[in-house]
Amino acid sequence: MWAGITDASAQQAEDEQNVGLDADIDRAHIDEPARPDLSFLSDTTTYLWPTSASPYISSTFGETRTRHFHAGLDIRTWGREGYPVYATRDGVVHRLTIAPDGYGIAVYLQHDDGSYSIYAHLNRFEESLMAYADSIRMKDYSFRFDRLLGEKKIRVKQGDLIGFTGSTGIGPPHLHFELRTPENIPFNPLRTSLEITDDIPPYFSGLAVEHLDPENFHRKRLETRSVSGSGEELDFGSIHTEGPFGLAVNVHDRANRTPNHYAVYRLLLIHEQDTLFTSTKDAFSYTDASQMFVDRVFDILRERRDGYQRLYLVNGNTLPFYETGPTRGVIDLPEGGHRLTIVAEDYYGNRSSGTLAVEVQNRSKDPAEKILSIPAYPRLKFDANPRQVAIRPGPRSAFLVRTDGTILPPQPGPAEEPAPVLVHRKEGAGSNQAGRTLYPGKRQILPTPDQTLWLDIPKDALFDTLNVEVILDDQGPLPKIRFQPERIPLKRPVRLNLILPDSLSANHDYIGFYGYDTSRDRYLFLENAEAGTVNRLELHELGPIAVMNDPAPPWVGRPVLERNLGEMYVVQVPAVDQRSGIDYSRSSVIVNGESGITEYDPEKHRLTFYKPGFEPQEENRVEVTAYNRAGNRIVRSFTIQKQ
Numbered sequence: 001m002w003a004g005i006t007d008a009s010a011q012q013a014e015d016e017q018n019v020g021l022d023a024d025i026d027r028a029h030i031d032e033p034a035r036p037d038l039s040f041l042s043d044t045t046t047y048l049w050p051t052s053a054s055p056y057i058s059s060t061f062g063e064t065r066t067r068h069f070h071a072g073l074d075i076r077t078w079g080r081e082g083y084p085v086y087a088t089r090d091g092v093v094h095r096l097t098i099a100p101d102g103y104g105i106a107v108y109l110q111h112d113d114g115s116y117s118i119y120a121h122l123n124r125f126e127e128s129l130m131a132y133a134d135s136i137r138m139k140d141y142s143f144r145f146d147r148l149l150g151e152k153k154i155r156v157k158q159g160d161l162i163g164f165t166g167s168t169g170i171g172p173p174h175l176h177f178e179l180r181t182p183e184n185i186p187f188n189p190l191r192t193s194l195e196i197t198d199d200i201p202p203y204f205s206g207l208a209v210e211h212l213d214p215e216n217f218h219r220k221r222l223e224t225r226s227v228s229g230s231g232e233e234l235d236f237g238s239i240h241t242e243g244p245f246g247l248a249v250n251v252h253d254r255a256n257r258t259p260n261h262y263a264v265y266r267l268l269l270i271h272e273q274d275t276l277f278t279s280t281k282d283a284f285s286y287t288d289a290s291q292m293f294v295d296r297v298f299d300i301l302r303e304r305r306d307g308y309q310r311l312y313l314v315n316g317n318t319l320p321f322y323e324t325g326p327t328r329g330v331i332d333l334p335e336g337g338h339r340l341t342i343v344a345e346d347y348y349g350n351r352s353s354g355t356l357a358v359e360v361q362n363r364s365k366d367p368a369e370k371i372l373s374i375p376a377y378p379r380l381k382f383d384a385n386p387r388q389v390a391i392r393p394g395p396r397s398a399f400l401v402r403t404d405g406t407i408l409p410p411q412p413g414p415a416e417e418p419a420p421v422l423v424h425r426k427e428g429a430g431s432n433q434a435g436r437t438l439y440p441g442k443r444q445i446l447p448t449p450d451q452t453l454w455l456d457i458p459k460d461a462l463f464d465t466l467n468v469e470v471i472l473d474d475q476g477p478l479p480k481i482r483f484q485p486e487r488i489p490l491k492r493p494v495r496l497n498l499i500l501p502d503s504l505s506a507n508h509d510y511i512g513f514y515g516y517d518t519s520r521d522r523y524l525f526l527e528n529a530e531a532g533t534v535n536r537l538e539l540h541e542l543g544p545i546a547v548m549n550d551p552a553p554p555w556v557g558r559p560v561l562e563r564n565l566g567e568m569y570v571v572q573v574p575a576v577d578q579r580s581g582i583d584y585s586r587s588s589v590i591v592n593g594e595s596g597i598t599e600y601d602p603e604k605h606r607l608t609f610y611k612p613g614f615e616p617q618e619e620n621r622v623e624v625t626a627y628n629r630a631g632n633r634i635v636r637s638f639t640i641q642k643q
C-alpha cells in the first residue's frame with residue numbers, strides 16, 4: 001500500500017518538473033468539442049408521443065441536475081401512475097432495468113437506424129416483458145434487474161404498449177423520455193417531429209458577474225443581482241469594472257398550460273453587433289455530463305441550488321454547445337461606456353433579451369485580443385505564516401510543499417533515504433493539513449502529514465490545475481474532513497483513503513462517512529467505515545465530510561395488504577431511517593412463510609413484498625427484517641387481515 005504512494009509521488013515530482021511550477025502559466029490542454037453526429041435524423045421519420053398521460057412536459061433537455069445535465073423530456077402525469085406508455089418508433093427491445101434509484105423501471109428500444117429511445121420511472125413493464133423479468137428475478141428473489149435483450153429480437157411497432165407510467169427511481173410520478181444517437185449520445189427530442197405547445201418566451205431571474213484578474217483570469221470577485229420586470233426586453237442595470245469579467249444568468253423557459261420552469265434552448269451574448277458567445281443545447285455525451293459543474297457557477301449551484309449558466313468558457317469545458325469568439329465569451333473591453341445584450345431563446349423561437357450597461361475605468365492592462373486559458377478553479381489563498389513541519393518520509397512518502405502552496409523540487413540525498421518533506425500544518429491541536437498544486441492529466445497522491453489520510457486523484461479527475469488543501473480534524477470524538485477551497489467540482493471521481501484509529505471501535509458502533517449538503521443543511525450517508533483499516537471512499541466532488549455513527553435501527557410501520565396497479569396482491573411495509581437510509585439489499589419481507597422479491601421505494605419510504613401469483617389468506621403472518629445502511633437491524637412480526 002505505502003509503496004504505491006511512494007512510487008506515485010516520485011513519478012509526480014518528475015512530471016511536475018516537466019510541466020513547470022507556475023500553475024497560472026501552464027494550463028490544461030484545451031480540447032475542441034466533439035460535435036455529436038445527428039445526420040441520421042430524417043425529415044421523413046415520424047416519432048410518436050410516448051404516452052396518453054398528457055401532451056405537456058415538466059422538464060426539458062439540458063436542465064441542471066445534481067451531477068449532470070437532464071438528458072431527455074419529463075412528461076407530466078398529473079401526480080398519478082399507470083398511464084400507458086407506447087413505442088415512439090418501430091424497433092427491438094434492447095434493455096430492461098429495475099432499480100430503486102436512477103431510472104427505476106425502464107425500457108430501452110433500439111430503432112432500425114441504430115438510434116435508441118428510453119422510457120423511465122415506469123410503474124411496470126407491459127405484461128409479457130414483466131413476466132420475462134419476473135421469471136429471472138424469482139430465481140434468487142433479486143430486486144435489481146438489468147438485462148440486454150437485443151439478441152432476442154423482441155420487435156415492437158410504433159404505438160405498441162411497452163409499459164405504464166410510474167415514479168420508480170427518483171422523483172414524483174412522471175415519464176422520462178429520452179432519445180439517443182446510434183453512438184448512445186442523448187439528443188434533444190424536440191429535434192424530431194415531436195412538438196409541444198409553446199408561445200411563451202423565457203424569463204430572466206438573476207444575473208451574476210464574475211470579475212476576473214487581468215493577468216491570469218482567475219476570479220477575483222462574484223456579485224449577483226436579482227432581475228425583475230416583465231416583457232421580452234429587460235434592463236439589467238449597470239456595472240463598473242477595471243478589467244475583464246464573465247457573465248452568468250439564471251434563466252428559465254415556460255410552455256403553455258403548465259406551471260413548470262424549463263431550461264432554455266439557446267443563449268447569446270452580444271456586444272454591439274459582435275456575438276461573443278452562443279450556447280445551443282442539442283446533444284451531449286454522457287462522458288461529459290459532469291461538465292455541468294463548469295457550465296454553471298458552481299458555488300451558487302451548491303449553496304442556493306440555482307443553475308446560473310455561464311456565458312463564457314472556463315478550462316475543462318469541452319461540451320458541444322458553444323460558439324465563441326477569441327476571448328471565449330469573457331468580456332474584456334477598453335475604457336469607456338459599453339452596452340451588452342443577453343438573449344434567451346426557446347426551441348420554437350420565442351425569445352427574451354436584456355441589456356447591461358458597462359463602464360470600464362482605470363484599466364491597468366490593455367484588453368486581451370485572445371484568451372486561451374480561463375481557470376476553472378478559484379485561486380487558493382494559503383495562510384501567510386503557517387508552521388512548517390519537517391517529516392522524513394521513509395516508505396510513507398509525502399510531498400514537498402512551500403507555505404505559499406507551490407511545489408519544491410526534490411532535494412538531493414542518498415537514494416535509500418528520501419529527502420525531508422515540508423508539509424503545511426496549521427497551528428492548533430488536531431489540525432492535520434496538507435496543501436499542494438495538482439495538475440490535470442496525471443495521477444497524483446495528496447497525503448496529510450501523518451499519512452492517515454490520502455487522496456488518490458486519477459489523471460482525468462480535474463477540470464484544470466488546482467491549488468488545494470485537505471484538512472483532517474481528528475481531535476473530536478469522530479474525525480472531520482474538509483477542503484480549501486471549500487467545495488471543488490470534479491470531472492471524474494477521486495478516491496479518499498482514511499485509516500481510522502482502533503479506539504473508535506470501542507466507543508462508536510456503526511460508523512460511516514457522511515457528506516454535508518450545504519443547500520439543505522444536512523449530512524447525507526455515503527459509505528460505511530471501519531476502525532483499524534483503510535477505508536476507501538469515492539468522491540464525486542470535494543466537500544465537507546464527517547465520520548458519524550448511527551446507533552439506531554430503522555423504524556418499521558404496520559404492513560398493508562393491497563393490489564398494485566397490475567391487480568396483483570402485494571404487501572407494503574413503511575420503513576424509514578433518517579440518518580443512513582434503508583439497506584434494501586439485506587432487508588426482507590416474508591409472508592406466510594413464503595419468500596418473495598423485497599422491493600424498496602426510497603421516495604415513498606416503503607418495502608414491498610412482491611411475488612407473481614401470490615394469493616393472500618384471510619389472516620396473514622408478515623415477518624419484516626429491515627437493515628439500515630450502517631448495519632443496524634430491526635425484526636418485527638405482524639398479522640394482517642385480507643379485506
